Amino acid sequence: MSGDTRTRILDTALDLFSARTYKAASMREIAEHVGITKPSLYHHFRSKTEILSNLVRPAVEQLEGVLTSARTPEEVLGGCIDAMLEHRKAMALLLRDVSVHTDETVETMTKVTDIVRQATDLIAGRRPDWRRRVRAAQAFAAATDPINMFPNVPAKDLRDELLRGATAILNWP
Structure with a gap:
């Protein structure tokens, strides 16, 4: 029980x-x-902090798994989108509620920030110049920020559109 x-x-x-x-x-x-x-x-x-940590832990662990297992920038981007869509409500909380950013939640928020940085680095590819890194950051934001804005769009449809937009930013085929 x-x-x-x-x-x-x-x-x-x-x-x-x-x-x-x-x-x-x-x-x-x-x-x-x-x-x-x-x-x-x-x-x-x-504490509430412990509750928040437990709420976002599955998403954080899945995102960390993507970063360690993905072999290509495309797999990183797609895997991160999948993880965030699977944990849509918890990720929306992190993306839209600034009150989760407190002294007590620094550890959790640092993990999330590190994941975003690592994902952006992997999406940028090998030896990127600063322009490629900017595009990777833009693409990651374009692929993840809208997740909380469209809670009623079916995950598969939203995933396809998020990937379409991010790959356009990256100029991927």
Whole structure:
């Protein structure tokens, strides 16, 4: 039952963070929506920061996996889009809610920032000049930023369009 409660807490927290912002949603509110006491919530998670970390961990781990397994810039870009689409709601929280950027969340946000930097470097290819690096950064942003803007577009359709736009920026065939 404990695993089920943890899942309910995470699902509820993600819904509240998405609706109200990370900063505005309180631990008390999360506990009330789950139907547990605040001390019970603290038994499962020590803080909101720990909840956020658990919410984004699957996406971060999948993105890290893409960076280590992809063999081409195209695989990096496609794999990152796939990971972000699979974890769309958690990624939208990171992309649109500035209140997740706090002193307490530095570790989580640093991981995400490092992933973006590594992905951009890999997309830029071998020995890129600064222009190629700029294009890689633009392409990564073009392929990932809109994910939170179109929550109702089917993932496959959105993926195809995101790839189309990013490859145009990169001037890939």
